[in-house]
Amino acid sequence: MKNLIPISIVVSIFLFAVAIGIILQVNQGHYFVEAAVKDGYAEIDARQLYINTNIAKSISAALLLVLFFVGARTTKRLFQVGQLKFALPIFLLYLMFYSSVCTMTHELLNTSFSFSILKSQAPTYVPAQAIISAIYYSIIGLAGLLASTTYTIIKCSKKVKGISLKALGSKFRAINFSSNFTLFLVIYIIRNPNFSISFGTIGLLTSMVIFSILSSKAGSLVLISFLSKGQLTFSKPIERISQAILSSFGIYSVGFLLFVLSFSFDSAFFSALETFPSTILLLFIIIVIAGLIAIALWKYNIAGVRTEAALSTAKSELSFLKSQINPHFLFNSLNSIYGIALAEKSPKTADGVQKLSEMMRFMLKENTQEKISLNKEIEYIHNYIDLQSLRLDTNKHVQLNVSIEQPCDGNISPMLLIPMIENAFKHGVSIDKPSFIDIALKCNEHYVSLNVKNSNHHKEKTAAEESGIGLENVRKRLELLYPEKHLFQVYENEETYEAFIKIELA
Structure with missing residues (x-):
């Protein structure tokens, strides 16, 4: 369509x-x-x-x-x-x-x-x-x-x-x-x-x-x-x-x-x-x-115009979208660990591997469920940010501000929040130019919201990155899982890129 x-x-x-x-x-x-x-x-x-x-x-x-x-x-x-x-x-x-x-x-x-x-x-x-x-x-x-x-x-x-x-x-x-x-x-x-x-x-x-x-x-x-x-x-x-x-x-x-x-x-x-x-x-x-x-x-x-085929199609599309996410995040995380291992031999590598193992455990167990605890999703976010912080520890040009409210009650479909943060670390960080990433997560019994703002560095992108597959994936899953119960907005200019998501939990 x-x-x-x-x-x-x-x-x-x-x-x-x-x-x-x-x-x-x-x-x-x-x-x-x-x-x-x-x-x-x-x-x-x-x-x-x-x-x-x-x-x-x-x-x-x-x-x-x-x-x-x-x-x-x-x-x-x-x-x-x-x-x-x-x-x-x-x-x-x-x-x-x-x-x-x-x-x-x-x-x-x-x-x-x-x-x-x-x-x-x-x-x-x-x-x-x-x-x-x-x-x-x-x-x-x-x-x-x-x-x-x-x-x-x-x-x-x-x-x-x-x-x-x-x-x-x-x-x-x-x-x-x-x-x-x-x-x-x-x-x-x-x-x-x-x-x-x-x-x-x-x-x-x-x-x-x-x-x-x-x-x-x-x-x-x-x-x-x-x-x-x-x-x-x-x-x-x-x-x-x-x-x-x-x-x-x-x-x-x-x-x-x-x-x-x-x-x-x-x-x-x-x-x-x-x-x-x-x-x-x-x-x-x-x-x-x-x-x-x-x-x-x-x-x-009447005459079977509405059948369970529509539900089957939606589930198939959802499974396909979720299957795209798994290797997407695992390979990005492995690349981060690989970069650290090449740069220096230090305890950071062990810490990074531990974070990665926790993330892989989440991907294999929690990510296959329809709904998980919001706190588990936030724990995964913490692990991801910590892992990326190890990579950026020696980069004096990057300013990272993280504000995450906890604990958060309620359940949420997995892997809806992390793509925005992953996108910020991938496209918002430069080796030799001033960069920033601001992450703010708020929650209560009714909703959870995440606002991610980062510097916009114009890098040469692959075809997949150019199409915005990560955030487009999120948009499609939100339409399937939270129809009329979500807000997803993206703002972009020459200097900054900002993404906002709000999901009703009830």
């Missing part, structure tokens, strides 16, 4: 729709000029009006693409910290800027909205042009932001929530689509009792299939908003409802955006503003129904 929707595909689809709009606009250029001349413009002024209109629309399209990426970046940050409920207020600020710039551009260039590719005359709904233009571009901008939200959630849901559309399975997708299609077909037949099979039925069924695909996707997005580790949960309802509404509306926004771009922001869409409230209400009802269908399929395991 990492590259489910590459950004290149998003840009390509956008540019393809824009290209269609440009072709239609150029092809209809002479009609535009003729219509302007009929309205009283001189031919040279009509041609300039046509050019100005195209420039304004091009600027609007470019800004729309920028708005999409800004929205995607904002959504990702809010999604990762569980604050998606603040997306809409932030989006409103973006929309004010986008609609204002687009409207002022049209006003400054003195463009015309009277000509329409889709209509032979001006639309009937024409109040003050600046106001209607601002509303029109606000709606288009909102569609762009909702589409970016859907894109981000589909791309990041596996990493952030531990569940993805793909993880729902092909059987679920097939039954979900069939349920939506059947429902729409039944409703249509009830509303049209004289329905009969004809040549026109093919077009009707094609439209119904497309709409059923969209609604089933929207329903699936509603479902994953309420899933955690494969189980339905309704904790943090505001956050989950926000995710469900934003992502599901984004599905329909994609189609609307492509249609608008393909017809180059055609003025005929102004007429649709009259039906905008009723359209939104209708889509909301469809999304609610589609969401209930998806939730019912999952909750009642």
Whole structure:
């Protein structure tokens, strides 16, 4: 799922729709000029009006693409910290800027909205042009932001929530689509009792299939908003409802955006503003129904769409991640002892070997369990820090500050805290440059937190180190083991690197 929707595909689809709009606009250029001349413009002024209109629309399209990426970046940050409920207020600020710039551009260039590719005359709904233009571009901008939200959630849901559309399975997708299609077909037949099979039925069924695909996707997005580790949960309802509404509306926004771009922001869409409230209400009802269908399929395991295979997959992934950790830490520790042995023959070597043996005992016995005492995890941390301190004892450039609260009650999954400390010793220490490592561990009966801050020395990294496999491993295990009960953040600049983790123990 990492590259489910590459950004290149998003840009390509956008540019393809824009290209269609440009072709239609150029092809209809002479009609535009003729219509302007009929309205009283001189031919040279009509041609300039046509050019100005195209420039304004091009600027609007470019800004729309920028708005999409800004929205995607904002959504990702809010999604990762569980604050998606603040997306809409932030989006409103973006929309004010986008609609204002687009409207002022049209006003400054003195463009015309009277000509329409889709209509032979001006639309009937024409109040003050600046106001209607601002509303029109606000709606288009909102569609762009909702589409970016859907894109981000589909791309990041596996990493952030531990569940993805793909993880729902092909059987679920097939039954979900069939349920939506059947429902729409039944409703249509009830509303049209004289329905009969004809040549026109093919077009009707094609439209119904497309709409059923969209609604089933929207329903699936509603479902994953309420899933955690494969189980339905309704904790943090505001956050989950926000995710469900934003992502599901984004599905329909994609189609609307492509249609608008393909017809180059055609003025005929102004007429649709009259039906905008009723359209939104209708889509909301469809999304609610589609969401209930998806939730019912999952909750009642209809046709076996939800099986123990998901649990098996999660356990396999967890075992794989834990198996990566064992050699990772053992080899790093052995390298430290080896460095000390080469440097000098002293009691430090014996002390280091003792620390290593205790760590190996932990790795072989404690690390295989699902949960261990938090005090045992902290004891391992102490051994690791002591071992690394032996290596750094002769390095006068390194300042090490350690603050660890003890005793700590409660249990924790093993090897979740140490990777942050190991990362600091590996990348935060230089032989000839001033270096520091600050380690602060706090705990009580409800949670444990660890903050590790170190100097950032830009060393040449291997491919594995470049990908951040150690901390990425921690992130994935936290998603599997402590969904919605953890906070994991990383801050980095040119001088420092800081990682923070907080885990609820209850």
